[in-house]
Amino acid sequence: MFPLEVGGCELSHDVLHVGVDSVDSWRGGCTTHFIFEVLRDVADRLDVKLLDYPLLVRLNPNIPWRTRGNGAVCLRLKVRSNEVEAFERLLELKLKSYTDGFYDCDPVVALLYGELHSDFSSFYEKALSRVVALREAHELAQKHDVKVIRMRSGLGLIGALAAIGSLTRGDYTHEILAYREEGAARLIDDNSVWVLEFETWPYTFNNIDPETGRVLLTPRGPDPVLYGVRGEDPQVLMKALRILRVYTRPIGYLLFRSNQGTDCHYMRVERVEEVEPYSSISIKGGVASKPKVIKGGHVIFKISDGREELYCAAYEPSGIVRRVAEKLEVGDQIEVCGGARRFPGLEVLSLNVERLVVLRAREEVVEENPSCPRCGKRLKSMGRSGGYKCKRCGFKSIDACKLLLRRSRSEVEGVYTPPPRSMRHLAKPLRRYGLEKEGFYECEEMELRRVLILER
Incomplete structure (x- = not known):
């Protein structure tokens, strides 16, 4: 258990963590816009201070039943004790009015008062990379007395609680x-x-x-x-x-x-047997099969951890990731990052490659005809058992043999990411490498006008 701190002082009982998810519909709406509307109303009615910027939290993008943007939002607030009930009522009425007519979402507002337990951070980390059952969310909410305002099934509770536990440390x-x-x-x-x-x-x-x-x-x-x-x-x-x-x-x-643009969703696994359906992972290994281009321009290959193999698919929209994947050779040492799903038509897991790192490219061994000892020109083969002949000077040899040459393929080594148009929200662009932030985030009290700008 750890307290969230503001300027070195432990948060008091009037601190409120508000998690919101699944407010957006395929017909319209947006969870961030819902929060914008809430804060606009709060600014006119209540005395509320922010303890952090509003948090826009993307979760595991590989979940088939995710919402449109798979993003939840969290507010960390300091609310006057005598205004808490009014604030809760505002949230409840706003959620009902905002989602009226949306029947393809399961919105939830979760409210946690006071101390932020490490259980929420653990829950967030799981929701980034793996499948989380609604039962787990209910258990967490009950354990820590989280007040839940929900519509319909309340599936948004998973994202709402994950948002509450998010961004206390690490890159952002x-x-x-x-x-x-x-x-x-x-x-x-x-x-x-x-x-x-x-x-x-x-x-x-x-x-x-x-x-x-x-x-x-x-x-x-x-x-x-x-x-x-x-x-x-x-x-x-x-x-x-x-x-x-x-x-x-x-x-x-x-x-x-x-957490957008941070690569925080990739869970590192050491063995293929650890890969779970719908998880977002990174795994290192050796290329175990010659890449094959299939219909649509997609590239399929296998990676091995030394014991088991995993199908990998670099799809055409991934751009340079697909082009480099096509150049891989058996034995190359690589790291692949992406989402694990059932391979279409086969009952095996495959990885949709979102980032490719070529750690070490195996040397290429090529055969070449020998050179003419007289003039230096490359000899021509005269067929099986026929030896070699120089077309320039006429030199012949039946004893000469092909040369085996080793060529470096180090130009293939490097980090490859899709073009921006094909990147996931959470995927880290190359330009951010070296700009990552580390350590725990120290919250600070701020006025709403610092984050909320209204056009009059």
Whole structure:
């Protein structure tokens, strides 16, 4: 058990951790927008202080029944004791009104008062990489007296509790999200996105896809997000807002701290036998089969841990990951990261490769005809048992034999990730390597206006 700290002081009983998940529907809505609406109402009615930025928490992307973005949100707040009941009532009414008409989501708001137990961090770490049963979430909530506000089945309890336990230590990034009026078009000057990319590199990421020129700041779905910029700290994100030229007037902005772009979801396993269905893993081993290109341009190969083998699939949209996978040779030492699923048509697990690291490429052994001892030109074979002949000077030899040469393939070694347009929310872009943050995160008390910007 450990207390979350603010400026070195233990949090008191009026500290509240609010986890929210599964508010988004395939028809619209967004969990982050729900929190934006909640904070907008809170700013007008209650005396509430934030103890951290709102947390935007992505969970295991390999879960088939996940929500649209597989993202939950957590608020760490200090609430006046005499306003706690009013705050709970506000959350309950807002959840009911926001999800009215959404029948394909199972929204939950979870409220934990006071101390944050390490059980929640353990629960979060499991939800990042593996399958979590709803039963486990109920047991955790009951053990720690978590108040649960839910609609329908309450499947969102898993994400809500995971969000509560998230981001107490380790790497993190930030994202600022702008929201639009319902039905408003997303109109952004593409050229300004390129300017943002150059002016803030490498401290923002996934703004644009360099291969296609596609702008990635704007989602394509029916949700209320106008655009979002991801980066290392709030200062660079505010700079990005000043650079962007946006022709759709936002209704407001909300600044988040997040686990996006951190690779935190890859659970390291040593043996193939440890791989579980729907888990997100990383595993090292040797290439055990010659890569094969199948219909659609996808590349299939096997990796071995020395005892068992695992099918790996590098799909065509993964770009350079697929191209490098095609160049692998049996015996190459690699690390593969991705999601484990049943291989289509076979009752075996396979790994959808999202990141490929070639640790050591085996030397290539090639055969070459010998050189002419007279003029140096490469001899030509005269067929089986016919020896070799030089076409330039006429030299012949029946004793000469092919030469075996070893060639380095070290140019294949390195870290390969998909293009931005194909990256998961949690996947770490190459530009973030070396910018990772470490250690425990120390919370600080802040006013709502530091994270919530409203357009009047």
